[in-house]
Amino acid sequence: MCTHFSTHMQTDKKLTISIPTFDREDFLRQALESIENQSMQDFEVILFDNASPYNVKALINEFPSLEISLLCNTENIGNQANFKKVMSYNYNTPYVMIFHDDDTLHPSYLTDAIAILENDKKIIWVGSIIRFVLSGTKDINKFPKLTEKSSIVTYNKKELADAFMSRLHLGFSSVIYRTETLKETVLDVQRFHKWLDRPYLLEALGYDKAAVLHFPYVHYRIHKGQDSSKSYRNHIDTMVNLIDYLKNTGSPGLKTDKFTTTSSLRTAIANACSISDFGLILSKFHDRDLYRTRNISAYAIYWSIRTIINRL
DSSP, X not given: OOOOOOOOOOOOOSEEEEEEESSOHHHHHHHHHHHHTOSOOOEEEEEEEOOXXXXXXXXXXXXXXXXXXXXXXXXOOOXXXXXXXXXXXXXXSSEEEEOOTTOEEOTTXXXXXXXXXXXXXXXXXXXXXXXXXXXXXXXXXXXXXXXXXXXXXXXXXXXXXXXXXXXXXXXXXXXXXXXXXXXXXXXXXXXXXXXXXXXXXXXXXXXXXXXXXXXXXXXXEEXXXXXXXXXXXXXXXXXXXXXXXXXXXSOOSHHHXXXXXXXXXXXXXXXXXXXXXXXXXXXXXXXXXXXXXXXXOHHHHHHHHHHHHHHO
């Protein structure tokens, strides 16, 4: 139960860490522990609680060193609506990070990411690659030591689209934006549904660039119930939109064609209820010139077999 409501006031902090959350008390506690352990402390935290059935105020009280505001929905408005509320909020700090309530941060992340933004005004946002961690791992807040400065790669819009199609595991929850970027970028939920993160990040760039830290500053928790693991049979069209968007934003060529074909196959196998349904789903990609049998690669076959096994 959400028992506390705090109206967000003007702040002199450098960064807002905004966390949409619903009924993940233990995960959120570990996320806040990782935030509490940051070497850079010039930030505030806002929890956007979607009517959780536990005492969120009591959890907040476990972190007296953190400046936390709690904004509560009186009823659950759904994950997508709550996320849209977070992204459209009127923030008062120069930088904003939209963090997931089930992930954790390396203690040096805020220090290293903010330094990049302050050193280069052409960088619109900074993110990090992720390390996948199974739920229940005891050391989800135990990160490898930074023995040397991590590699920083900058991308323009086309380069980043290519990187996404080449399996860049960028953590959406690690991205720190310039606040004005959130005000200028459209969150296209209707077109992309729960896959809006990559189009959003790409549209935010415009003619500028992003920086990605190629060290896993984020532990991305894998667990039952997360949105990315649920079936999306009723949202195939939005997945088609995503693959089509990446293809048209990135570089043309065989590498891109193989990516779209692999994605088409995986989507059809993961969501088909029958052989005829498999053909129906695949035809949606074929009609948009995203699936061609001649572009099936060994990687596509590998992922097809793996997806079939996961469904058994």
